[in-house]
Amino acid sequence: MLWIIIGVLMLIAIYFGYQRHLNKNLPPGPWGVPILGYLPWLNPTQPYKTLTELAHKYGPIYSIQMGKHFAVIMSDPSSVRMALARNELADRTNFTVINEIMQEHGLIFTHGALWKEQRKFVCNWLKTIGVCKFGDKKNNLQLNIMDAVSSTISKIRHSNEFPIDTGKLFLVYIGNFINHIVLGKTWPEDDLNWIYLRKLAEDGSKKFAVATPLSVLPILKVIPKYRKTIIEVIEGVKNTHFIYKTLMEKRSGKIDDCDDLMAMFMKEVTKRKNDKDPHYFTEKQCNYLLSDLFGAGVETSVNTLRWFLLYMALNKDIQNELQKQLDLVSTNGAVIDLEQIESVPLLKACVFETMRLRPVAPSGIPRAVNNEIWILGFRIPKGTMVLPLQWAMHRDVKYWVNPLAFQPQRFFDEDGNIINNKAFMPFQAGKRACVGDTLSYWMLFLFGANLIHNFYISMEDNLSEKELNTIMDGEFGITLSPAAHNIIFKSRV
Numbered sequence: 001m002l003w004i005i006i007g008v009l010m011l012i013a014i015y016f017g018y019q020r021h022l023n024k025n026l027p028p029g030p031w032g033v034p035i036l037g038y039l040p041w042l043n044p045t046q047p048y049k050t051l052t053e054l055a056h057k058y059g060p061i062y063s064i065q066m067g068k069h070f071a072v073i074m075s076d077p078s079s080v081r082m083a084l085a086r087n088e089l090a091d092r093t094n095f096t097v098i099n100e101i102m103q104e105h106g107l108i109f110t111h112g113a114l115w116k117e118q119r120k121f122v123c124n125w126l127k128t129i130g131v132c133k134f135g136d137k138k139n140n141l142q143l144n145i146m147d148a149v150s151s152t153i154s155k156i157r158h159s160n161e162f163p164i165d166t167g168k169l170f171l172v173y174i175g176n177f178i179n180h181i182v183l184g185k186t187w188p189e190d191d192l193n194w195i196y197l198r199k200l201a202e203d204g205s206k207k208f209a210v211a212t213p214l215s216v217l218p219i220l221k222v223i224p225k226y227r228k229t230i231i232e233v234i235e236g237v238k239n240t241h242f243i244y245k246t247l248m249e250k251r252s253g254k255i256d257d258c259d260d261l262m263a264m265f266m267k268e269v270t271k272r273k274n275d276k277d278p279h280y281f282t283e284k285q286c287n288y289l290l291s292d293l294f295g296a297g298v299e300t301s302v303n304t305l306r307w308f309l310l311y312m313a314l315n316k317d318i319q320n321e322l323q324k325q326l327d328l329v330s331t332n333g334a335v336i337d338l339e340q341i342e343s344v345p346l347l348k349a350c351v352f353e354t355m356r357l358r359p360v361a362p363s364g365i366p367r368a369v370n371n372e373i374w375i376l377g378f379r380i381p382k383g384t385m386v387l388p389l390q391w392a393m394h395r396d397v398k399y400w401v402n403p404l405a406f407q408p409q410r411f412f413d414e415d416g417n418i419i420n421n422k423a424f425m426p427f428q429a430g431k432r433a434c435v436g437d438t439l440s441y442w443m444l445f446l447f448g449a450n451l452i453h454n455f456y457i458s459m460e461d462n463l464s465e466k467e468l469n470t471i472m473d474g475e476f477g478i479t480l481s482p483a484a485h486n487i488i489f490k491s492r493v
């Protein structure tokens, strides 16, 4: 018996000795257990909170083992910005299940030459449709968003102050705006294809969320429930691509004057037909790219707008002040435009403050190290997953006074002009930063300003404190969304 105990103790000593050798010069961090690493101690529904607590203990850069992935968590804004700008961090983490779903196509989860080429293509497309400083294209794009705003307002007016699920509402109208720029098409609300794609967007993002735990802990795949979910997601992707394919076939030969992403891609395919190497302009890539752009653009914007309305409902004094200021710039009941919004910095500050307190990616969207680098004197080995921890940076007392309070004025200088805060990073930074930042600000400003101008916003009566906390704690899947709730819109103009 004694020999068994001595043997076990020796094995433990060898294991920890070997770990120490491997861990030389790595950022500090908590110990984990074999296979699971630190996973058993992570808050399963709000992991970003545990990661933030660890940042308080271990500092602005620390490491933890998350199942099979070694992760480095960063929360000092200057070093995060410096790190994200480096070529060594321009890749995404190699999540096996995500690769199984996305087949390493599209944009968000790609790497190397495909990512470089397709990102450039998408950035050029955004400029072509008017995401630029000024000009007719920008005006047209703005008019398209304003159309979506008008349709939303008219739909709300028909609700006669009945409580509205803003998740479903915004998915219809923001979703259709993104359909317009990505697919060159909008659908009536009751179109069967559009109902199906919305259902996928609602369920799919919840289902897709299991891809992360399955990727860090592949053994979970043996559980039938998880396997079934992944099969359903892959099925949804296939059906979506079938809808796109049918649309492409219908549009063939009719896209000369179109500048939506699908049309631009189809033109690029034709242009490259005679090239020996079409690079990545294939039908498969087109399908994944279109769904990536829809997915990345809609869920993020819809959730941010929902959080914004919740903060407006909870902060009536700020809502009233905003309404007064918007009344001053509005003209004859027309939709308030971006130029008019420039005179209402409080609106922008409220959107920023919403994104500070409820970033849609609170743990950050992970990057992967493609070649060993040193950051802040620590060695970060190839393959490490790096998380820029937005939750911690957005509430760090070094950069924000009273960080838990909703105080849009913190984004003003003494003269009332908007100021930047380097700790504010909802779109992250560097080589792979969000390509849709400007466009999403335009959507948020236009929707936000006009909804607040047209309606008094409130939550349903009689919500208990517990229910309110549940809504505001939110649900963390691919993004952080508020828990199910309704908003009451009371007409004011």
Ligand code: HEM
Residues within 6 Å of the ligand: 084, 107, 108, 109, 119, 292, 293, 296, 297, 298, 300, 301, 304, 360, 361, 364, 365, 366, 367, 426, 427, 428, 429, 430, 431, 432, 433, 434, 435, 436, 437, 439, 440
């Ligand atoms: C509130 C709105 C949005 C937020 C908070 C947001 C946030 C983010 C974040 C944090 C990333 C990861 C960036 C990184 O790794 O550094 C990202 C990537 C991306 N976003 Fe957004 N996003 C928003 C809206 C949009 C919109 C409207 C679009 C397109 C129309 C879009 C397209 C993308 C794409 C394609 C990527 C992947 C970029 C790459 O890997 O190269 N996003 N977004």
